[in-house]
Amino acid sequence: MNFSDSEIVASILNENDFESTNEIRDADVIFINTCSIRDHAEQRVRKRLEFMQSLKKKNPLLVIGMLGCMAERLKKQLLEEEQALDLIAGPDSYRDLPRLLTEVASGNKAINTLLSIDETYADISPIRYDSNGISAFISIMRGCENYCAYCVVPYVRGKERSRDADSILSEAKVLFQNGFREVTLLGQNVNSYHWKLDGTEASFATLLKKVASLDPLLRIRFATSHPKNLSDELIQTIAEKNNICKSIHLPVQSGSTHILNHMNRGYTRDLYLERIHAIRTFLPDCAISTDIIAGFCDETEEDHQETLSLMEHVAFDYAFMFRYSERPDTLAADRYKDNVPIEIKDRRLKEIIELQQKLSFKSNKKDVGKTFEVLIEGFSKRSTEFFSGRNSQNKVVIFPITQNIPGDYVQVKINQSTSATLIGEIC
């Protein structure tokens, strides 16, 4: 999501006669786009600012600005704490950046952290400045109002709002015309996407169908789906269209109903498993990935065991796994105690990661011998003798290069696997 915001910022600045550079030492203005999800992310930004301060010593006119969630969360306090910073802009203030920069040029520190109820940057065409030219993100909504007890997002990104469906469709169309072959529709909870104008209404399933109908050669992915809103209509839409990828990211967070209630997630273990059953029934070859938090407030050993057993039961193909990190102002910080000792959080996280490695390994091993349609994205990271691409299930596939080029779809037969990659050859 932050990546997608940086592309919007690049576009706004480009319209105002700024150019981007890949060499940080050549820059006159540096923006750091920040995340507040875990404390660790904020600590890394603070370290980065120390380095930026050293650049300022060599170039006293250098302007340093902080964008995004950490800017929104800490506001003016950051200008007091971080000597290096000249400018602060929250996620809904990017159109104001040119004015803020003028204010800095006249010798002041500048700040805008107002949240909006309707800003979606729908009319801004993002600059794909760090792209492989094949896959791109399209932000379809902003904000979140789910208020999961651990999560800072609703406080730093404001109210949920959906972007104009027509502007999403034209962005996807232009990307396709420019050679892109895959778009990922992004939102904190894409299943609650809803657009209504002049009597026309679009749910997420309708939008997905419309984007998928632009061209059969354009692949569609989306993230993130919230389990409480994953409808049968959406599952059936994914089943109907070949170019909607068979891969669903469905963050479970915990396998224990007690902890899920405590987290304010809006579903139980059984409801989550029922949704998994629906996916397996209508989309038998669909990959399922998830997010898991270890050591949330009051999590017992039994709750943790329930997470491990749910992971085994679902057999996730992939997971992002985190140690619970208390975030100021959230429901959990205000009302609960962060009472799982750090050694226990770490041990539980380690068990979760080890189990997921086994599950990913098994899942990839099952693919050996199968043939997949793969969209070539470019050379593999390790060798220019191999191409790298993804199958519909979002698994990375590596295979020896041929006369094909990135953007081509090829059939690849898998003959080896690791827990992270499938290795094969074009057939």
Ligand code: SAH
């Ligand atoms: N909107 C998405 C996820 C957004 S944040 C959803 O609801 O699933 C991405 C992931 O970060 C979350 O799924 C969660 O697993 C993790 N996360 C969020 N807040 C956290 C916290 N305070 N400590 C640890 N992990 C957290």
Ligand code: SF4
């Ligand atoms: Fe955070 Fe929950 Fe919203 Fe996801 S759905 S962004 S976890 S509040």
